[in-house]
Amino acid sequence: MKALRVDAEANLSPIVAKLEAEREVLRTVWPHAKAMLPPDSLPVLTAWGTALGKAIGELQAFLPLEQSIETLGALPDESVIHGLLDSLALRIAELPEPSAQHAAAAVLSVAQARLDALRAANATLTHASEQARTASRVSEIYSAETEAALVGIYRKVQTRFSELYRQLNAEDEGVFEAEMKQDKASLDFKVDFYKRGKFPPGAFHREGHQDSMGLCLYLALMDHLQGNKFTFAVLDDVLMSVDTGHRREVTRMLKAQFPGTQFVLTTHDPVWLKFMQTAGLVPSKNIVRFRKWSVETGPSIWVDNDVWNEIEAAIDNDNMREAAAQLRNYLEYVTAEACQAFRAKVLFSADGRYDLGDLLEPALNRKRELYGDALKAAETWGGAVEVLAIKARKQNLEDAIRAATIEHWQINPTVHFNAWANLGRKDFAAVVAAYKEVVTQFHCPTCSGLLELTPPRGSKKHLLCACGASSLSFAAKAKVPA
Template sequence: MPQRITQLRLTNFRGATQPVTIKFTPEKGGVKTNVVVIFGENGTGKSTIVDALDVIGNTSFGSLIRPGIQAPQKYVASLTRDAQSVEAELTTQAGNTRKATLSGKTVVISSGSADAVMPEIRVLRRRDLLQLIEATPAKRYEAIQKFIAVSGVDSAEAALRVDCNAVERQLGTAEATRAQAAESLQTLWEQERQPGEPVQNALTWAKHRASENVSELQSRLGFLAKGPAGIQQLAGIVAQWQQSQAKFTLEQDGLDTANTALQDQNQDATARSTELISLLSSAERYLAPPVEPSSCPLCDNSVQADALRSRIQTQLAQLQTSRLLLQKVTEAQARFKTASDEKTRCNQELVRVIQSMGAHFTKHEPAAVKELHIDWPAQGIELAMANDDTSIKVAALSEKLVAVKEAVQSECDTLQTRLAVYNNIKTQAQALTKSTDEVTHLQAVLDRLRKACTLVVNKRRDFVQAILDEIIGEVNALYQFIHPGEKIGLHRLEMDDAKRASLDQHATFEDKEGVVPQAYFSESHLDTFGFCLWLALAKRDNPKQLVLVLDDVFTSVDAQHFRRISDLLAAQAANFQQVIIATHNRLWHDYYKISGASVHLLKLERWTLARGLRPHEDQILATELAAALEADNFDRQAVASKAGVLLENVLDNLAAYYECSLKYRPGRGHTLGDLLRTTKRLFLTAKVRRIRRDTHGHPLAPHLEENWMEIALKQHHEKLDAIKLIRNEVGAHFNALGNDWSDNDVREFGQAAYDLAEALACQQCGHIPKNLRTDHRGCGCDAKYQTQLYPLSLN
């Protein structure tokens, strides 16, 4: 089972500029306490402690989460450090630990052991209180969500809403697709419907069209489409042949001209001169650098390459004209051969193409080609030889085919359009059918999702509403504890059916029900109303797991209501694992300090950047008095003063409980003498009855009468009445008469005051019994072992 928090260690966390350990003592003087009060004036570091508990318990940045702070993680580290150095670690009574560090924007939680059981921490701040009472209904519902275990249902509901939105979008897309397909099909129907085809609607007509067998049409289009391409190819090859023919003629003329010029130049030279030019040219190339031959390749005689080259060049220069003419003839022969080869290739390609076209048109002749009355088999035989005559015939045939190419292409386009219309009709019909089926399916899915979502929402609302109805009585009981006898309270908390998560409040004021509390309640009443609502929600679900943390919640209540709130918390603290109260209100601190309630008091001294947080244990007044009585250096004034304050508090409470009459003193309080006089009658018969406890504070068999002991209070009153002057003469005022009282007298007065407070206070809860029972007054402990104060009343 989770244990109470015993200490909190902070390193570089917010105001903790120096490492600090805050100790929450779970047991004190043998008396168990689960209430911790942290008092500090503004700016001493209360929010640092509360934020650390919030970070560790809820991975929340606590008071830093507010509209003016966009990146709260930036401000978790103290002013002198960075976020990587921040640590906050708590330890429980069982020794379990949990540590919080920062990694970027994320709070990283680590436990001392995997199976460590830790308490759940709930923090109430002033702004949270305002959210419960003054925020919009949606924000109000958000504020109570953490107390109502419907997170799984909320997740399921959110998932269903996401699915609904997704299906709605899909349905919208499918409906748009269906509308587009229906419009396109309607247009096709109006444009393409032929006489005798169905007239019921566009889809019926489209299904009729789609049932046609178009495989033959598609096959015909495939063959027909080759016609224009073949004609284009044939025309291209004819153009190439014509170009090669012209090139061939041109090169032949060039070769004839070069040969004639060479013959005219060499008409007086012997054939050997021509051969000599050729030989010398070859020798010149042979002797060209970088080769440097040393012997003749023919006779093997030694030669001088440079000299030989010079002689060859001299002779060649003499034969230069003949040489140039010979070079032109050689070049012309090469060009002529190339042109001849290209013409031969074109002749062959024309035969190949015309043979292929003839074979194709023999089986699949377009209408425009058919009108030319070409005997393709005969043409195939006639044009089988690759030569110029055949090419001339092919060129003539190509002219005829080119002339009807557009007609062939038009025939092809017509067929293509027919097939495209068919495919479009089929596609739109299929799209309409598919989208209609999809719309039907998605609509059915959406209807089911909406029903499921409505069911989950209604179940969640009913569940939450049942919880809200359940806690109304508890809220009002708590509220009446703080405001007894006032005709004011909670009438109904109601979920708004028209909204997903919205909480309306209805209150009672005097005899009117269903009023809006914000319109009729005072600020103090609104504060306590919000607090009671928060406390009732916290109580409803396994409160023994909870550590409640109150961070300066009350700013508008007066002293009387502070006392009642303190009594309420003391009575309710037993329901929780621990209650931690952080306050800057000295009135509340002093009430706990003087009343002797079983609390652990912590006080925060002035904060500085250099020293950081400065917490220390602040004893309740009875404990301080006991320590002063035992001190080696006896401070008589301190003992008399503390004993007097403690005694006045005890007697004032008893006078209030039993409605003792006190003389009215305008402008001043009642003295110790007044309080002793007015309670004298009570103490004549007053007694305390309490259960015996073991060394651990556990009650011993309360059903056995011998385990109960009685303490008569008359002698305490008489003893104090006899020495009451010590209060003023030693502890309060400068008075020469104070010198007449010895230290033993003062010690006796202090001890008597302590003994009376100790006799009256419950050893378990620390409170004086005040709750009315059958024949006595009881404290706030379990009914089986409450401390009992007699009599019930003085009447």
């Protein structure tokens, strides 16, 4: 069957070619016929052209075969247009032969048309060239201004970024600098490595430093883009690789540099959470703990309680062991922070493990010492109000220590031995109240922030909190030479 079809199509090809040639002739004749024949004769030519097109299409399609056979039997009859073609030939013959003058006029007419086209094209070219030059200049100015604006932004951001990072790492990178440069369609970002050159952040800095750089860069960008409108930010577990000492500096930086910004911080680290509470960055009432989370239901939270409420809840449930464990754990945590903040002297442990006995007494003794030094400095200035205020605070500390010392014996056996069964609510509630008052002595009553000795190294100058309401100075009045 395939061979028969090939033979049939080969036989049809000359017929189709003939029909296409006739259609091309008709297309050549049509403009002249339209100009010189009566309008009522034109539909005949149109119909014949349509018949040619239909026959060509059906024969080229070949299938259905019956249709092709029927088309072959009824090919358009060219005799229907012979009369029109003869009439067109007569009209053409009647046209006068063009003279040399007419021929020259025709040539000039064509030349004029082409000259007009050339002039129009030249005018278009000139206009387009002017537009191209203008567009090119605009593009150059735009690129230069954009680059200058970006360079200005990069300088501002790199300066702010460097300031924030230096604040977090003042102890070893106090001269840190960053560099941002436009590199084609990208940004070339390099940071200083201890004055040994500038390199990409991931080249030499460890993960903790890179995390703190990312935080500082984000804050610097938002500070530049939003300014005073930077009032809300979400920081999702941004400090997991940052050590405790630098987290303290992050807390101080967020409170000092962005006082008008509300931060939402997430963390999986309970130590970091407690530190944020201790430093006064996040009040206990603003903490939400997630118990579980799923795509379908979202987060499920625990009822928000701070450590003292949790301890008191355990006491109310007669669970003295749980209350004592929470109290001891929290005291070990907060006294460690106090020793750090007060620069207290703690007996060194090679394994880095310190219990409450190692931390509480050094923290309290150091607080006594600091009050004593502040009192001596205030007396040199003769400020009676300041002297009385420091004495009152020192007395409050002594009273809190005395009460806690009386109740101290009950903590260890409550945690480590079955003596918890012999303690009632009132017994252990007195322990909690005593130590709660001791912990209160470590914090500012105004902002609840942990008091800290500044500077962190060298001669001490102030004991203060983030808000400054509990500031004490150790600067004594200079003696006047006799």
